[in-house]
Amino acid sequence: MDVASRIKKLPPYLFAEIEKKVEKIRNQGKEVIDLGIGDPDLPTPEFIIDRLCLEAKKADNHRYPSYRGLSAFRKAAASWYEKRFGVTLNPDREVVSLIGSKEGIAHFAWCIVDPGDIVLASDPGYPVYKTSTMLAGGIPLELPLLKKNQFLPDFTSFPDSVLKRTKLIFINYPNNPTGATVDHRFFREIVHLAHDYDFVIAHDLAYSEVSYDGYNAPSIFEVDGAREVAVEFHSLSKTFNMTGWRVGFAVGNEKLIEALGRVKTNIDSGIFNAIQWSGVEALGRTQEVLDWIHPIYTRRRNLVFEALQACGFEVEKPRASFYIWVPVPTGYTSMSFAEHLLERTGVVVTPGTGFGQYGEGYIRISLTSPEEILAKAMEKIQNEL
Template structure:
């Protein structure tokens, strides 16, 4: 009798299951009586503004909110995105063909390879980079070619170091600035170079700009679409999850090249029926609030960054202070691997982090810590880290 086989081999290529593994470490720590401080998952710990919750609540009570919303998003949502994009980046977009609503950026990034590439194609992915990039390629049967991001280069890729033979095989490349997990940033001059490179080699440039509104010290991250001619070769993903604490509503959008968005739309027309109408109305309210009475979330995370970085440095861990995102990317002490340090730190102190090698081979030797707790809890986390490292004496 044939044995039942219900697991696709492609799932074995999805890469690290570190997030669920760390969740298991946290369960074990709690069972040992530790109070866990979860700095592993980048999930906002605060709710959206009360007025946004009010919009969502009112929409949920209306009877017309529960019809199928349509894959591309309501015209009202797309028109508001177009207004916001013009306000924020000075870029004009056609809401009917150059904007597509998504169930968060992860939805679009995971499905994009299925829509624009075929099995056997290749793509360049940042290393370190967010795991969904590789997961989408694995499911689509597309080969992932790492694009190394090195500390000595400011975590910017060296396009010239990519062999021509690789460019000849690559269908698209993914960039992400401000970066998760690196918290690295890029200026408009870099994106001009990236657009030139994409045009030169005939590849699509995919930019994940989910953290565009979470920058510090006066820095305002640009959009790749600010580069003249970028619409010919680029698309960009944006999220309302982090910027407006709407993570649970699953709302984001893709903008840019209309042919690419048309392909993604065609795929999603066969997979889902779009984002809940109430979530889109909350998204409209969030973008309108940002344009008319802004309450930028970046200030919250900048304060948390300052508290946590200062406290960690006082404890002897000389971490780099990020210019953007909700993450610290920190080098582990000499003699530790990313995984051994992250697991031992959690087992000893209850402070949860993500090992850097979960984001790619170039992430070995680092851990990622998320600024998703209030300042006093971050200070407590730093104190525990200090006690741990002094007990193991890894800094000498």
């Protein structure tokens, strides 16, 4: 018996491989501090949990949910977009619910890409951009994000012959893993390019609400012409500490949203209605949550940034996301330094190559641990260097 060739081409998922190494260290009786995966340690706000408990007791919510998502959830998403970005959306035609934004991103390539089509995927970037392209039969090409360009793509590095064959581009700002941010000018440039070369933009906006120092991440739909060429993915996971709840949504071009919904009707049965009602509650009370989490993440960012600077790392203080992108010391690769830290200190970090070839030379540190744990991890690293 053999598996399909498309499965053979898929690389092992990075975090699954890291888990194996961590388990080995734990089995040796060593303490492990995990700063690898970006999974918020803060609990889901109580008012969201209360809404879940209320809705879970209603018999009507126990049946199959709508494929597109509850009308109330889609309206809540549209209302949040209007309040947050000043963008008006039709909840019936321009919004679709997702079982977490990862699910939507993974399925979106199937809506756009035919075998042999080129997809430009941010590198370093979320691995799902490339793997979903491969599963759809497309050809993923790296869209390099380099420090010299402030981790923004340089489209002039691609010849016309490539851009003319490109069907889809995956971008993500605020960026995971680099923490890079953009302004409206960047979106105007890429939207103009999409119109010129007739490609679709998939913008992953999962980290829009985790920001610092007064920075507010923009939506691509705040610029003219985006609605004709783009879809934007958002998740409740990071803002509301709901990673395990698996709830998100996509918004944008009506034709593209309809195509994504059509794929979903053939694959899943939607999100449990009680969770969608919890999402309605969350989206309607966003500011309460931000007033709580922003000071916490700001203190964590400052603690780790200052500790890394004291160790001699040439790090930049991110304006958004809960990651710090750290150049590795001379003489190490991303993987060898991550393994060195794990073996010598028990601190888990993510090697940059897990996000693509242009992640070489970096590690990613997640801020999703309490301050005392972060301080302990930084002390262990400082003592080792």
